[in-house]
Amino acid sequence: MLRLTDINRRLGDFALTDINLEISDGQYYVLLGRSGAGKTQLLELIAGLEHPDTGRILLDNEDITRKRIQDRKVGIVFQDFAVFPHMNVFGNIAYPLRVRKEKKNTIAEKVEKAAIAMNIEHILDRSTEKLSGGELQRVALARTLITSPRLLLLDEPLSSLDTSLKDDLKRVLRSLNKSGQTIIHVTHDYGDAISLAKRVGVIHNGKIIQEGSVSEVFNNPVNRFVARYAGIRNFFRINISHENGLLLGVTEHNNRFKLESKTSESDSLLLLRSDSVFIGNEIPSDTELNAFRGKITEIIPSEFGLVVTVDAGDLFYVNTYLSEIERMGIAEGKDIWVSFSPKDIVVINGN
Amino acid sequence: MSSLVLLFIIAPLAGMFLHIGGAQFLETIKDKEVHQSIWLTLWVSFTATLIFSIGAIPFAWLLAREKFPAKNFVQGIIDLPIVLPHTAAGIALLGFISRDGFLGKTASLFGLNLVNHPSGIALAMAFVSLPFLINAARDGFAAVPERLEKAALNLGASYTKVFFTISLPLALRSITTGFVMMFARGMSEFGAVVIIAYHPMVAPVLIYERFSSYGLTYARPAAVLFILVALFFLISLRLLSLKRKEKYVNSDAQTD
Secondary structure, eight states: OEEEEEEEEEETTEEEEEEEEEEOTTOEEEEEOOTTSSHHHHHHHHHTSSOOSEEEEEETTEEOTTOOGGGSOEEEEOTTOOOOTTSBHHHHHHHHHHHTTOOHHHHHHHHHHHHHHTTOGGGTTSBGGGOOHHHHHHHHHHHHHTTOOSEEEEESTTTTSOHHHHHHHHHHHHHHHHTTOOEEEEESOHHHHHHHOSEEEEEETTEEEEEEEHHHHHHSOSSHHHHHHTTOOEEEEEEEEEETTEEEEEETTOOEEEOOTTOOTTOOEEEEOGGGOEEESSOOSOTTSEEEEEEEEEEEEOSSSEEEEEEESEEEEEEEOHHHHHHHTOOTTOEEEEEEOGGGOEEEOOO | OHHHHHHHHHHHHHHHHHHSOHHHHHHHHHOHHHHHHHHHHHHHHHHHHHHHHHHHHHHHHHHHHOOOTTHHHHHHHHHHHHHSOHHHHHHHHHHHHSTTSHHHHHHHHTTOOOTTSHHHHHHHHHHHHHHHHHHHHHHHHHTSOHHHHHHHHHTTOOHHHHIIIIIHHHHHHHHHHHHHHHHHHHHTOOHHHHHHOSSSOOHHHHHHHHHHHHOHHHHHHHHHHHHHHHHHHHHHHHHHHHHHHHHHHHHHHHHO
16 A cells, blocks of 8 residues: 655645545556646655655555665656667566566566567567657556556556557556556546546645545536536536525526535535536426526537537536437527536535 | 868868878888887877776766756866866876875885876876866766666666666767767877876877977978877777767657
């Protein structure tokens, strides 16, 4: 188990502040944050390339805060792979074994095995000069994995790959994790986080602002920033009001959202997933639902279908499919109803 | 303009080559004293460069990588021999290696007299030419991505291992260039060497001696011969390092 306690590290204008983190064995932990949020710095602290100003790093109850990089057994794969240009693929993968002075036969065997696992056994005697990004990454991964690291740290491993290679690598990472490898994966892409993580930590300005399982974090984002990461585009600043025994959230444009009664008075930001909002030509019969009439301002294709933007005073973003649009016969400029259940509304303290 | 500058470098050399007669030149080639002095110059300079690289190359790595107090000051000291008048450097060094000096005393304990001895010449050559190696090697190390060194550490290599397997091979091109520069600079040194050791005579001293005792015509063939031999070694070393360069230019592109 990896445990970081009260880690602080100042680097010029930027600082990692009060980082507390616990990552159990076999975990797939995704650290999510924008570039400059401190993700890479945190990885480098764990790997020992940098040292914290204060705080402790424990690995399996051993204090490794000041332990030398080469003795930590924490493998890191850099975003730029850091493949050695003066060695061929075999030389790169064999490097950790050679510096440990393992026997030639053992090295050859282990390298072969690692290469097969990464599907690069056919390029072992090639120079690294003409390898693709995907191949370089596999070389870097094989080279790190051959050391049997207690922790595998990955810095944006998917960012430089195209879609098909991304899926390949995700498969590799998943099966690695399944075989027991603890992985800490740093990324700015919440799609990666959702598809790989067991646990997610969101880091912003050097602080971990939310942590939990994927569904905990993305269904209950603590603030607008995390919500954006969760792909939520519907944000409404509201004032809570009580009318006729109902709890309402009133937006700046005077739309009244019916809320669930558990909502707290101090909450002031309302979030709604685009998947939870529905459109229709008729007002829905269920009066429990929130329904508003507005004009379609835009229909644009998205990754999984279409996003319809409806202006009902406030802007609503709705995920839908082409078949739905055609069935309802709707187009930009037309009026339409948007509806959603109070249960799907997330209300948070927006300050 | 630029061709004028080039001409300015070439003309005196070419003039010297044209001024020597074949018979006279042949005689110089056969001259044992000339042989000995050119040979002495070559091997002493080469040995000095080789021995001092052992300390200078790791030192250059330190300058490229580590932050330490007064680093700029240290850098300034390293460059000092370049700006000193070389006779002044020779005088300073003489005080150090003569029997009253610290190094001289130590050496005489082992029955070695550094003054008028090849080892003294080597010290004089190294003193004035060391900055060329250190600076080139430092630039070479600085150009090696630090990431690669950190990756190697992360893979379990010790600092020494990282130095020999990553930093040194990747900076080798610059180091070789620096090595050649130091060797060449040491070979051509006159000012500092003549103060430490008039005898045994290195080639620049021999040329000067022939000039001051017998005049221009007598000094010229020795000068030409020395230039030819020096050029031969320089060009071959240059070619060697160029071959390396090709190899590393390609791999450098990969890391960018």
